[in-house]
Amino acid sequence: MIPGLSEKAKNKIKEIIARYPQKQAAILPVLRLVKEELGFIDHEAEKFTAALFDVHPIRVREIVTFYSMLNQSQLGKYHIQVCSNLSCSIMGAQTLIEYLSQKLGIKPGGTTKDKKFTLSTVECLGACEKAPCMMINFEYYGNLTREKIDDILNRLE
C-alpha cells in the first residue's frame, strides 16, 4: 500500500474492485480515488496501482498521462479551471483569463506560491448556457464577470 492512503480509502478500493465484472475496469476509478486522497499521482502511486491490478507499471503510466484529470504534481488547494472553448470565448472568456492571471500573479498552468490556487484553461465544461464559466474543484460558476470573480475568490478560505 502507498503511504498516506487512509483506511477508508483502502476499503473503498476493495469496494470499487468488487463492483466490476472484470477487475481491470476498476483501474480508472481507483486512480481517481488515489488522486483525490493524495492530491496527485506520483510514481509510487503508479507502482502501487500496477501491483494491485497485476499489470506492468508502464500500463498505469499510459493511463495517468492520457487523462487530464489525473494530474502528476500537486495542485493548489483550489483548482480554477476556466473554459476557453468557443461559447465561453464568444462571451469574453479570454479577458477573464487574463484578469485572473493578473489577479493571482500566475499564468494558466501555474500555482500561486502559497499553494492556494492553480489556474488552468480547459475545453468545454458542458455548461455553455452559463458562458463564460469556470469550475473550482468540482463547483461550477457561470455568467462570470470580473466583479463576480472577485466575489467568488474572496469567499474562498
Added chain:
Amino acid sequence: MTEKLLTKHFGTENLFRIDVYLKLNGYQSARKAVLEMMPEEILNEVKAANLRGRGGAGFPAGVKWAFIPKDVQKPKYLCVNADEGEPGTFKDRYIMNHNPHLLLEGIIIASFCVGINTAFIYIRGEYEMVAKRLEQAIAEAYANGFLGKKVFGSDFHLEVIVHRGAGAYICGEETALLESIEGKPGNPRLKPPFPASIGLFKCPTVVNNVETLSNMPFIIAFGAEKFRRLGLQNDGGTRIFSVSGKVKEPGIYELPTGISLREIIFNHAGGIQEGKRLKAVIPGGISAPILKADEIDIHMDFDLLIEAKSMLGSAAIIVIDEDTSILDVLKIITTFYSHESCGKCSPCRIGNSWIHKIVMRIKEGKGEKDDIENIIRLASNMVGKTLCPLGDAAGMAILTIMEKFMKEIESCIEN
C-alpha cells in the same frame, strides 16, 4: 405549444427524487416493458419509432439493438454515453440532473429488450455533482426493487454502475469509451468489428446516448406512431437543442425534430444579443461545419444538414455574432482538436497540431502568404484518413471555415 416528453416535468420541484417521479406515473413504462411485453415486441416498437441516436451519428436505435446477436453465451452490456464532451453540448447534464429516473427507466427498457444484465453509465469526469445525483437515483431504484436481482419482481436482473471519466474528449467516441471502461487509455478501435458483436470485454455491447435512452419510456407508454408524429417521419420525437453563444436566452430547448434553425435562434432563444448581426452558426457541436448567416433557413434534419455539408451532430447550436473574429473561432477549434486528438493516427495528430501552429502564428500577426494553402492541404489530408471520425470532423470543420470566410482570413494575414 409543442409537446415535450423529456423536459416536461423539469419544473417540478425535487423531480430527481423517486417519490416525486413515481407520483408522475414514473417507472410505469419500465414496469410495463418488463412485466407485460416480450423483448421482440419492445424492439419492434422502438424500430417503428424511427428514433435516431442523439449522441451524434444519428443511427436508428432499434436497428442498433437488433444487431446484437441473440444466441451467444457471453454476457451482453449496455454502455450509456454520458461523456457529453462535444463543445456546445449540455443537454445530457440537464436530463441527468433534473430527471435521472427517466434515464434509468430507459436503461431498464433497453436492457430488458436486448437481454442485458449489466449497464454502465460512462459520465465525464467534470460532472461530479451529476454523477452523485445519478448514484443517489440508482440507490433509490434498487431500494424500490426496480434494479437489482428481481426487477419489478420478475426474473430479470440488472446492475447499473456509474463509471466516471477523467478528462478526455475522445472517450465520447464509442470504442474509445469501451477502452476507457476496460481500464486503458481511450484510443479508438478499428471498426468493424462493431461494438454490437465485439464490444466491452469482447462481448456484444450496445452504446447509446443519454437522450436516446430517455425517449424509451414515452415510446413504450404511448407507442411508436405517436412518437413519430411529434417530429419527422424518419426521425421521430423531439430533440433537446443546446443553444449558446451570443443569443439573448441561451439554454436548452426541447422542440420537434426538423424545426428550422432560424426559428430556434430567433423565436426560442430570443435572437442575437444587443441587436447585433448574426455572422455564423455552428449547428451540431463544434465538430459540425459552420453555416453562414444566410444559411440558417434549414430544417434540423440529419439528412438535410448533410446535404448542406454540415451535420446535426449533438444538436448543439453555437451562435456567432458580427463582433467575433473568425480567426478566433478558427484558433479555438484548432486548439481544441490539437489538444484532444488521441494521437493514434498520424494525419490527425500531426495535421491538427501543425494547423494550430500556423493559426497561432497568424494570430500573432506573423501570417505568411502560403498559410492558407497549407492549412487547406493539411486539413484535406485528415479527412477520410483516420480510424475514428475525429479526424474527419476536424478536417471538415476547418475546411469549411476556410472556404466560407476566406476573405476575412486573408485580411488577417495581410494586416
